[in-house]
Amino acid sequence: MIVGLTLYFVLFRSIQYLLVFLTPIRQFDTSTSLLLNELCSSPFEINSYWNKYFWNKLLSWDSVFFIKNITSKNGKPQFEHEYAFSQLWTFFVRLFIKSNNDSIYHALRVGVAIENVLFYLSGIVLYFLTKKIFSQNIRQSQFARTIAKKTSLLFFLTSAAGFLTSIYSEPLSFFFAFVGIWSRECSISVPVLGQFDIPWRYWFPYSFISMTCFTLASLNRSNCVLLGIYFIFDLIELTKNRKFVKAICFPLLSGSLMFSALLYQQYYLPYKTFCPQRGEWCKSQLFSSIFITKTSLYSYIQSHYWGVGLLKYWTPNNIPNFLFAVPNIIILIYSSIYFSKIYPSYNLKALVWITRALVVIVCFFAHVQILNRIASFLPLHLWYLADRLVKTSDPKKMENPKGDDKIVKFYIYWLAFWIPLQTILFAAFLPPA
Amino acid sequence: NTESILYKVPHNFPLKKPRDSSTYARDVNLISSISLSGEAMSQITIEANTTDLELHNTTYIELADLQRDETYQIKVCWSAIHQISINNLQTITIPRFTEFQGTKSDYARILVTFQVLSDSYPSEHAMVPIQVSLITTRLGIPVDIYPTLIVMVLLVAGLVVTRAPHVLNDLLLKF
Numbered sequence: 001m002i003v004g005l006t007l008y009f010v011l012f013r014s015i016q017y018l019l020v021f022l023t024p025i026r027q028f029d030t031s032t033s034l035l036l037n038e039l040c041s042s043p044f045e046i047n048s049y050w051n052k053y054f055w056n057k058l059l060s061w062d063s064v065f066f067i068k069n070i071t072s073k074n075g076k077p078q079f080e081h082e083y084a085f086s087q088l089w090t091f092f093v094r095l096f097i098k099s100n101n102d103s104i105y106h107a108l109r110v111g112v113a114i115e116n117v118l119f120y121l122s123g124i125v126l127y128f129l130t131k132k133i134f135s136q137n138i139r140q141s142q143f144a145r146t147i148a149k150k151t152s153l154l155f156f157l158t159s160a161a162g163f164l165t166s167i168y169s170e171p172l173s174f175f176f177a178f179v180g181i182w183s184r185e186c187s188i189s190v191p192v193l194g195q196f197d198i199p200w201r202y203w204f205p206y207s208f209i210s211m212t213c214f215t216l217a218s219l220n221r222s223n224c225v226l227l228g229i230y231f232i233f234d235l236i237e238l239t240k241n242r243k244f245v246k247a248i249c250f251p252l253l254s255g256s257l258m259f260s261a262l263l264y265q266q267y268y269l270p271y272k273t274f275c276p277q278r279g280e281w282c283k284s285q286l287f288s289s290i291f292i293t294k295t296s297l298y299s300y301i302q303s304h305y306w307g308v309g310l311l312k313y314w315t316p317n318n319i320p321n322f323l324f325a326v327p328n329i330i331i332l333i334y335s336s337i338y339f340s341k342i343y344p345s346y347n348l349k350a351l352v353w354i355t356r357a358l359v360v361i362v363c364f365f366a367h368v369q370i371l372n373r374i375a376s377f378l379p380l381h382l383w384y385l386a387d388r389l390v391k392t393s394d395p396k397k398m399e400n401p402k403g404d405d406k407i408v409k410f411y412i413y414w415l416a417f418w419i420p421l422q423t424i425l426f427a428a429f430l431p432p433a
Numbered sequence: 434n435t436e437s438i439l440y441k442v443p444h445n446f447p448l449k450k451p452r453d454s455s456t457y458a459r460d461v462n463l464i465s466s467i468s469l470s471g472e473a474m475s476q477i478t479i480e481a482n483t484t485d486l487e488l489h490n491t492t493y494i495e496l497a498d499l500q501r502d503e504t505y506q507i508k509v510c511w512s513a514i515h516q517i518s519i520n521n522l523q524t525i526t527i528p529r530f531t532e533f534q535g536t537k538s539d540y541a542r543i544l545v546t547f548q549v550l551s552d553s554y555p556s557e558h559a560m561v562p563i564q565v566s567l568i569t570t571r572l573g574i575p576v577d578i579y580p581t582l583i584v585m586v587l588l589v590a591g592l593v594v595t596r597a598p599h600v601l602n603d604l605l606l607k608f
Binding site for chain 2: 004008019022023024026028029030031032033034035037038039064065068079080081149150153154157274278280305389392409412413415416417420421424425428430
């Protein structure tokens, strides 16, 4: 199984990198040369064959911010808006960069290598997580293995496509999110007959591993804060079952620690760094002596620099961006209906909440097309696709699919076009970002 | 980052004839220019000072050797490592023998103009390099995108011919 998945991972990535290589050198946004001139001292190095035809094309969109932070002297952001880009990811990549090599191409190559390793490892972790979720008894283990294989393969075919060929921070969050969910799944007892419970012996995997992983995933990518819904769900379930001590020692403790870490990153550190001289968001302090402001630094950055906010993206010129996101909006909504109404699964209930919350937040508050890039930290839609593929494993049935299978087929067909096309769009520095 | 506009040269615009026209500079404030002589696209890199936020910091670039009735894309690109905003990107026309920014010419000039403002905190006081491109359009599409479009069309054709979506679907069903 692992060998098969590995081979397909290598094959898909090779095709994507070949497409990057084949993309014309002249990009739509011509600023990469300006970036390179500023960050790289040698024109000879910039124009060497492989840099010109391959590596330079990977410095598109947000990669610019990541490469700037990774190659800066102290690894710290220079400007306020750069705090929106994961410092954890920057720190992580810098750990692997030799201190005596200050070439940005060395940093880029190391970053891309780590990106691929994390992406691959996330797929492998997802395999075991899926097996765990879908094998509640021995009879189901063959089914679970099949669905796990397909899920991991679908994960490697993520709609994040070209972005993950570069040095984006997403794979780090994928990895932590999947390890965290897996650890939680191993800790809880699903109430087939009895009640929801978390045995005391699982305190460490639940309250330490899951909590740490969810926290790191959220510190890295703010959308992963939704993983905290797992703790809210478990808290409600344990409280309903009158297991108050466990509710405090497991989800309440874990959730509080995760919340505290986010509070520290989003409120305390920015306040200490910028306030009160910054004005603006610093002025929205809730209480005069406390660092908590109405607007977090991240929200302020998103709103001030990128126009993110309730319905702010709902303008006619963004209709194409909504169309880009439609396949993932549909598949995410259908997967949440599928696992809550058609094949209701108790142990997927929390994930259904998280998936719905993500769709609502992205559609109403964010630049909607980023759903294609960030949705993969949640496996629900992958499980939906894999489940339907297992249940209709006869290719003849898929010739004329009906209902859900029609949606699945369209989504896979869309992926077949979207992944290579988006890879080229990314390498050509063309929208959508 | 990119900001762009399209500009169509009017069919009756009095374009200069290369041999019999000249620009006179009264002082050092010469205006940069992009010339499309014999080219489908051209580009210059300028440095904008983000220190001075006064309106007189507006950048002007003359667009030379354009054709009547042609539409051009004017594209301004700068690296995202500089948090600046480009405002009021537009074209202006200067009648002949009219003094403008210390220069005068005996032909009507087309200029692209924009303002560069620092939009970061803390404010960046630096000379920010900015690339300005002048690109001919064909069928309403700037010609610099054509190579990428061709690659994408070939790719889609290849996917259709090899029935790649079908193959992928089968792979996922059988895996």
